[in-house]
Amino acid sequence: MSDADTPTAPRPRRWRRVWGGWREKYPVAARVLAWATTAVALAVVVVALLMPTQADKVRLAAFVRLPVEAIFGAALLIVLPRKPRIAVAAFAGLGLGALTVVNFLDIGFNEYLGRGFNVVLDWSLFSDAQGYLQDTFGKGGALGIAALAVTLVIAVLALTTLSVIRLGNLAARHTETATRTTLVLAIAWVTCAALGVQYAAGIPIASEHTMQALQFKAEQVQRTLQDEAEFAKIAKKDNFANTPPDQLLTGLRGKDMMITFIESYGRSAIEDPVMAPGVDATLTAENKKLTDAGFAAKSGWLTSATYGGSSWLGHSTFMSGLWISNQQRYRTVTAGERLTLPGAFKKTGAWDTVGVMPGVQKAWPEQNFYGIDKLYDSHKLGYKGPKFSWSTMPDQYALTAFERLVHSKKHDKPLMSTIILTSSHQPWAPIPELVPQDQVGDGSIYNAIEKAGKKPADIITDSTKSKQEYGKSIQYSVSSLINYLVKYGNKNTVLIFLGDHQPIARVSGNHASRDVPVSIVAKDPKVLDKIAAWNWADGLQPKQDTPVWKMNAFRDRFLTAYGSTPAP
Structure with a gap:
């Protein structure tokens, strides 16, 4: 070889x-x-x-x-x-x-x-x-x-x-x-x-x-997977589905209605030792403004279906009277014909329904589900100023635009307005400031405010700073809303405002409740008399022992209190 x-x-x-x-x-x-x-x-x-x-x-x-x-x-x-x-x-x-x-x-x-x-x-x-x-x-x-x-x-x-x-x-x-x-x-x-x-x-x-x-x-x-099938059956059951229009909301006829959500406005804002002093002082001061202007308020607690985010789950839970705790439930209910609170006002034929939603930045097919006739999203409010992190515009501007584009116009019917305020959305930096009302303009005034504000990186990893800035953002949002109501509200204005969920755990604390404050404000004493049996606290601040309801319970209780006849 x-x-x-x-x-x-x-x-x-x-x-x-x-x-x-x-x-x-x-x-x-x-x-x-x-x-x-x-x-x-x-x-x-x-x-x-x-x-x-x-x-x-x-x-x-x-x-x-x-x-x-x-x-x-x-x-x-x-x-x-x-x-x-x-x-x-x-x-x-x-x-x-x-x-x-x-x-x-x-x-x-x-x-x-x-x-x-x-x-x-x-x-x-x-x-x-x-x-x-x-x-x-x-x-x-x-x-x-x-x-x-x-x-x-x-x-x-x-x-x-x-x-x-x-x-x-x-x-x-x-x-x-x-x-x-x-x-x-x-x-x-x-x-x-x-x-x-x-x-x-x-x-x-x-x-x-x-x-x-x-x-x-x-x-x-x-x-x-089981919940998907079971919830589809639950969603079809509605105590007010067949109520005739003339038997819906008879106790609010002629009233200009506003349902307003304040982003991340949770119970922790009122009770946490870091945030509470500033927020409570703001609620006290704003309540005095309301009283001086002839308004009165009652406040309670609602337990949100979501926590820390996914605000649309809180909105849909409150509006539909169903517990919308996940995305599948949300898709199921919004694909159906459930009677929502704005939809109930629309069904009567006695109100025009509008939505002011600066957080909506793309097509929003849910408009039809909610029963909103005309929607003003982030592109239709005329804002020319800077974004404040996630929030597309300051709350004061959104409310001012609502007044200019909608509320100040002549209407054949009262308005049912759904408004979602976003300035208290995390990361709570930078935060807008209140400016003189006659200087709001197209929002350009906020350029300098945004540049001078804190940067998200300055607070996002610091729990104490996040709490402090979160509290300031809630103060800003509440003050913006109450200032608007005092300036532009009248004897027929009825405001319902609430938080959609608690802020994230780093701010609200580990194992915090899912409770959020809710308030009803009106000049007409008959409006608040109809909810006297709810045992809510007087003013804008619910007390520690004020009753707590699940958020989905509000729709039916509200419809019943204001003259709606159940017809499943």
Whole structure:
């Protein structure tokens, strides 16, 4: 046989040759690096398996536990042959990475919306989040944050996958040691679970966190799908669906109605020790303005269907009398013919219905569902000034535009106006200032105010500063609304105003209620006499013991109090 015919062993890949040579040259450094890499892989897997879903539960004790999933996983990888082991490890690592990403989403959603991430319904919210980031940090900043988020997701998936594969290969190379270790950990887990051993904080040492998380998500998907069918049936039931027009709202005929939402105006604004002093002083001062102008008010509490954001869920809950707590319910109800509060006024034929919604920046098909004849969105209010982060225009300007374009015009019928004020939308920087009414103009006056205001980056990561600025934004919104009412309201004006939800947890506090203030203001004493049985507090500030209703209860109680006859 010639030299050419002599078989040769396959040459190792270049990186293996380089690594092998380096390892032989620096054996101590190579061992340290190998052990460090293994330690990192172990830490990644443990952290991923034990990651809490709420920021306030992220503590050292949460990660110093025995995850049963790791014990079962190790036992499986030890007995599998090489190729199946690598395939199973890669699949498990990807799944663990995906669960870690969902856990981080849960933390974010709990922090901002007071609930976890719904894997069925919440994907649509990312476009709203992108718009919020763009308004807060600009296009460049929003793109940078989005790119960073995508990079982190890919990194998490890759890191968990490589970590599980490495640990599986290590267990296969040291089968005897891995088997003994797994057996010891299994005995320890069973013992701790049987005896209920836990840390002082009440955290059990024997953990089933990942299995419980997967079970919860699976049940959540099932509940979501069931809720869709059940809610569709509930939405069809309406106590006032067949009430004749002449039997609706007979107690408010001839009144100019205003339903106004103040963004993020929650109970915390009135009761939190940081925000309350300024907000309460403003409510007291504005109530005196109303009294001096001949108005009176009664106020109560409503529990919103949303928290921290998704304002449209609060709006639709209040207007429709249905509990609209997720996007699927919102789509279901707005695709139907449910009688809303503006729709009830429209149905009578005795009111013209208008909407002033500076936060609406694109086509809004829900206009027909709500029964709004004419809509003034952000493009139709004539504003030429700057945006204030997410808010397209200051509340004072929106109300002034409403007066100029709508209220001051001659009408054959009274108005039913739905107004959504946005200046108290997070991040609460910069905040507009009240300007003399005759200087509002086209909004150009706000250019200097916006430039002189705080930047979102100055407060967005600081809870105390966020609270302070949030409180100031609520003061501004309430003052803008009451100033408008005192100047342009008359004996036939009736104002209902409320918050749509509490601010985010970083401002309202962990585990805060979902309650928001609601007030009805009028000059005609007969209007407030009709709700005397509600036991609401006098003035603009509900008391701590004032009755609390779920927000969806308001529609039917309001319709009934003002002369509507139920006809399901």
